[in-house]
Amino acid sequence: MxxxxxxxxxxxxxxxxxxxxxxxxxxxxxxxxxxxxxxxxxxxxxxxxxxxxxxxxxxxxxxxxxxxxxxxxxxxxxxxxxxxxxxxxxxxxxxxxxxxxxxxxxxxxxxxxxxxxxxxxxxRLGPDPLRPSDVRSDPDLAWKRIQRSGKPIAELLMDQAVLAGVGNVYRSEVLFRLRVNPFRPGNKLQRKYWRAMWDEFVTLLPLGVATSKIVTVHDQVEDVARLLDEGEDVRLTERESYVYRRAGEPCHVCGSRIRTQVVAGRNLFWCGNCQRRG
Missing domain, CATH: 3.20.190.10 (MutM-like, N-terminal)
Known part of the structure; x- marks a missing residue:
């Protein structure tokens, strides 16, 4: 989708x-x-x-x-x-x-x-990270819904009433980038991790708009952001990822095998060794 x-x-x-x-x-x-x-x-x-x-x-x-x-x-x-x-x-x-x-x-x-x-x-929709200055895009509105729920954060991120526009790729990659356990219940998640997620989405989604690709890997994010700041027209031919669609492959950070499981109707990908926070 x-x-x-x-x-x-x-x-x-x-x-x-x-x-x-x-x-x-x-x-x-x-x-x-x-x-x-x-x-x-x-x-x-x-x-x-x-x-x-x-x-x-x-x-x-x-x-x-x-x-x-x-x-x-x-x-x-x-x-x-x-x-x-x-x-x-x-x-x-x-x-x-x-x-x-x-x-x-x-x-x-x-x-x-x-x-x-x-x-x-x-x-009915949650805040949209692509419109952070809109009064309806208050991340605290999403936080209120997250902290009232016992569902895993990986499931809540796919709920458009919690957060609008984020799908399977962004949830898998951002949870990995922050090393957050995707199965942490929303009501057990520390608020600082939610704010870090929001900031990640606010940073990464505009790069997707500019390149027509989901950009999440650190070096690629830095390169794309720099080129855009310089006024360059950036077009990527390939999408790199930390965990998305890498089930069974070694984690780029620790070497553990990337895991997968259906959560909220889509295949979630994560590293069980790296992602313990939240």
Whole structure:
């Protein structure tokens, strides 16, 4: 499932391509024909995201709400390169102008909603580390939910009501970076470790936005941050990791075998020797 940095970048790109335009909105697949008709020809006022949820605001108090789920994609093409942009596959929703076309395939949610519904959705979500200056992104709100729960911290980090946008890769890697035991109950976790996690997410997710890759390994993080500070356009071809998808391989720090177990429906990866804190 795409994590928050992917949705943030997608919202940015949709905003760049369609803000101020009145795209033709259709549903080549047919499943979204009614919703497409409600926003077709309306002006796009902007696109934004919160965690794993994407919102496109149209004139007339109409919002497109999208959650990509496990298999969804939303691809934007410049028509100068895409040609006539024929429909390929099961396209749930298509935006089209003279310059761009965007095709949404396989989303878990695709619906036209009211501003009140958008507010309701946002009220259910935890703080978003990609928007730390937003008043709704108070890490103490997440901490209150964590300290009231006996669930493992690895499970709580995947709960979007606790923390918005963090998924399996970031939880595995950040817990390792801080050497935190992923099975520590939330109500047994020391607050300083939660604040350290929040700071890690606030640091790492923007690097994911900038590079289109999840960057977590120390040397790579430093290199990418330095290049971005220097104004360079960074594109990574490979994603390095400490523990993610390295089950059975030796830990880069201590040499112990990396372990894996399903937690909150996804394969968690960790080092039992290094990760004892929290």
């Amino acid at each position: 795409p994590e928050g940095h992917t949705l943030y970048a997608l919202a940015r790109d949709l905003d760049d391509a369609f803000r101020g335009t009145s795209p033709a909105v259709t549903s080549p697949q047919g499943k979204f024909a009614g919703g497409a008709a409600l926003i077709c020809g309306h002006e796009v006022l902007g696109a934004t995201s919160w965690g794993k949820h994407l919102f496109v605001e149209f004139s007339g108090d109409r919002w497109l709400w999208v959650h990509l789920g496990l298999i969804g994609t939303f691809r934007i093409d410049n028509l100068a390169y895409a040609g006539d942009a024929p429909v390929v596959g099961q396209v749930r929703c298509r935006f089209a102008t003279d310059s761009h076309v965007a095709d949404l395939r396989g989303p878990m949610v695709c619906d036209v909603v009211t501003p009140e519904k958008v507010d309701e959705i946002l009220s």
